[in-house]
Amino acid sequence: MSAVVHAHDLVRTYGSGETEVHAVAGVSLELHPAELVVLRGPSGSGKTTLLNLLGGLDRPTSGTVRVGDVELTTAGEGALSTLRQRDVGFVFQSFALLPVLSAAENVEVPLRILRTPARERGERVAELLDLVGLSAHRNQRPYELSGGQQQRVGIARALAANPRVLIADEPTGQLDSATAEQMMTLIAGIVRARGVAAIVSTHDPKIAEHADRVLRMRAGRLE
Ligand SMILES: Nc1ncnc2c1ncn2[C@@H]1O[C@H](COP(=O)(O)OP(=O)(O)O)[C@@H](O)[C@H]1O
Numbered sequence: 685m686s687a688v689v690h691a692h693d694l695v696r697t698y699g700s701g702e703t704e705v706h707a708v709a710g711v712s713l714e715l716h717p718a719e720l721v722v723l724r725g726p727s728g729s730g731k732t733t734l735l736n737l738l739g740g741l742d743r744p745t746s747g748t749v750r751v752g753d754v755e756l757t758t759a760g761e762g763a764l765s766t767l768r769q770r771d772v773g774f775v776f777q778s779f780a781l782l783p784v785l786s787a788a789e790n791v792e793v794p795l796r797i798l799r800t801p802a803r804e805r806g807e808r809v810a811e812l813l814d815l816v817g818l819s820a821h822r823n824q825r826p827y828e829l830s831g832g833q834q835q836r837v838g839i840a841r842a843l844a845a846n847p848r849v850l851i852a853d854e855p856t857g858q859l860d861s862a863t864a865e866q867m868m869t870l871i872a873g874i875v876r877a878r879g880v881a882a883i884v885s886t887h888d889p890k891i892a893e894h895a896d897r898v899l900r901m902r903a904g905r906l907e
């Protein structure tokens with residue numbers, strides 16, 4: 685199948701002059717539907733910076749990124765925002781759930797932003813909570829859930845808009861190793877069942893065992 689994400693010679697430089705940091709220093713890659721790519725690399729190697737570029741959260745200093753038909757480098761803010769809402773789902777190490785909302789309400793947020801009708805929202809949220817095994821916890825707030833359960837909510841929320849691309853930045857970084865294993869099994873199953881193109885960063889070698897393809901990053905480049 686043809687790629688959903690095409691990145692060509694991406695560079696992201698922070699600062700200038702003597703304090704210049706080449707966080708991403710010339711990366712090209714493609715992500716394909718139903719493929720789980722694991723991005724390995726030590727802390728500071730540029731994983732987060734690269735993932736933010738791929739998902740349109742940040743713009744490169746040079747190089748190009750295309751998601752579907754949208755060239756992110758030249759897209760306006762409106763087009764980028766639409767892309768982030770519809771085509772790309774993000775999962776964060778710190779879960780990034782809203783503390784005053786229940787599990788179900790957190791999953792519903794992206795659908796409200798997209799103005800999905802109420803009935804359809806309810807059905808989608810129920811389906812997503814079922815997918816991640818949290819139907820029985822739908823009314824609990826994040827602080828009433830374990831770390832693993834919170835990350836399941838994060839995954840359900842990332843999938844709410846039915847994105848083509850799933851980007852997860854160290855999603856297991858705050859979880860114990862058994863829970864991390866379960867999380868990767870869940871993500872791998874979702875990637876294959878739903879045909880989403882996924883990239884997951886980690887510095888944990890065990891996590892890479894779930895990958896269809898492993899990319900290694902060092903000092904801003906892929907090895
Ligand atoms: N907003 C920023 N401003 C300046 N330097 C940054 C910024 N974000 C990241 N960096 C630097 O870029 C490099 C790569 O960081 P990062 O992408 O977070 O790596 P990783 O996710 O692999 O730990 C590091 O040297 C980091 O200090």
Ligand SMILES: [Mg+2]
Pocket residue numbers: 731732733853854
């Ligand atoms: Mg990081």
